[in-house]
Amino acid sequence: MEIHFAPLQGYTDSVFRKLHAEIFGGIDKYYTPFIRVERGDFRKKDMRELPDETECNTIPQIIASTKPEDIEKMISMLEEKGYKEVNINMGCPFPMIAKHGMGSGLLADKEAVKAMIKVLEAHPSMRFSLKTRLGYDDENQIFEMMDIINDFPFTEVTMHPRIAKDQYSGEINHAKFAEFAKVCKHPLIYNGDVTTTDDINKISTVYPTLKGIMIGRGLLMNPALASEHKNGETMPDKEKRDKSKQLIKKLFAHCEELMNGEEQSVAHVKAYFEYLLPDIEKRNRKKVLKANKAEKLRAAIAEFFI
Ligand SMILES: Cc1cc2nc3c(=O)[nH]c(=O)nc-3n(C[C@H](O)[C@H](O)[C@H](O)COP(=O)(O)O)c2cc1C
Missing domain, CATH: 1.10.1200 (Non-ribosomal Peptide Synthetase Peptidyl Carrier Protein; Chain A)
Incomplete structure (x- = not known):
């Protein structure tokens, strides 16, 4: 079972990722917080946080957008810089993002997802993974676009089983995650509310076909969580x-x-x-x-x- 460190804007910046890997370890994949296009350009801060050659297995993340030209700009920039894989954030629930047609804002708009995937198809040498949630305002929205998600060769899909209104709190919708696991043809990563090694073990048992678990706040609380899981013992x-x-x-x-x-x-x-x-x-x-x-x-x- 792979353990991924979830991207967390304001926390998992480049220096933190490097220090975490060096001091605690146990992580199979890190991600940058999402990159976005603001008034036609990149934010300096996002560019500074891109992984360099000293970081192992860190995937740059871009925010999904209803503007294909923004997606194209971000992917071309990353491709030119030599990155081979990009993670697409189609789950960010923050109103300032979602209401402007980014992140989870695409989950109620199948045509926008189709347009975005067209841009991805124009970059056949890049690999793409997807991070998403059940829906924007309805827990079934992701199922309505399963055909287009399954048809595109995503390397993996990370699912946070909540809708945007819930942001990152309230009950996790396990019934819908199980349903998603049945219909998603891509390698699947679970994300949400995992804070102990017991949680990791439970999720692995309940969903035995998972490729991995992505953990955010649980690793900020206990930075040793992934290494404790890998080593099979609690750090004193x-x-x-x-x-x-x-x-x-x-x-x-x-x-x-x-x-x-x-x-x-x-x-x-x-x-x-x-x-x-x-x-x-x-x-x-x-x-x-x-x-x-x-x-x-x-x-x-x-x-x-x-
Ligand atoms: C402060 C904060 C910042 C976040 N920034 C990002 C981000 O840049 N990209 C992203 O995909 N998700 C982001 N997320 C969502 C997390 O990656 C993760 O999906 C969420 O925290 C749920 O996982 P957890 O319960 O293990 O923390 C953020 C969440 C929080 C709380």
Whole structure:
């Protein structure tokens, strides 16, 4: 069973992916957060986060769009840069994205999906995988476009079994995932609410034909989750804290060197503490999240990992 680290805008940037692979490992595939076209051009930040040759098995992700010209622009750019595989995000539920005909916004529009696939077909030397969900406003929408999804040679399909309105919370729709697993002809990856090795084992047992499981927030909470699964044993708490500390320290140093000012790097580093090691005392987490200067944050982080 492969374990993929889900793309998480604001978290799984290039430096984090490299540090995670080096310090914790256990991941078969990483993804970049989605690349998009904004006012006809690429965002500098997205370009900075593209994987380089030192990153193993990291797939660039683009956001699906009702504008074929934007899809073409993103794929051509990636192809020119030498990437061989692209992941298509047809599941992002955020209203600012979906309402503008991107991400999950395509799930109610079969013609837009057809137009997008036409663009993919024009790049026969590239491989494409798909990350999607059940629908935009109806849990059956994905089934209405199964013919076109099955007809295109996607290398794999990752399914998050919710609709856009649910974003990333509420009950996971297992009945619909099981139905999807039956009709999807591509290798299938499960995604959603996996936070423990028990969850990984349960999902593998319930859906034995899966190629893999993609994990997002569960890996932000426990960065050792994938390696614990691979090694078949839980990492001792002390080791987990020490390794997390090492990762955060290096990440912070990197941010201070490369980001525009203290405010930005403090905000970026703090974001990881929204999830990291949920069993750590609330009081210590609050201190980290309240720190508004680099020195204060450093002190609060030292206490957090004691
Ligand atoms: C803050 C945040 C940012 C995300 N950014 C992306 C993204 O750039 N691309 C994407 O495909 N999914 C994105 N997602 C969705 C995750 O990849 C994943 O599908 C979702 O978190 C559910 O998996 P989990 O329950 O294992 O976290 C994001 C989710 C969150 C919470």
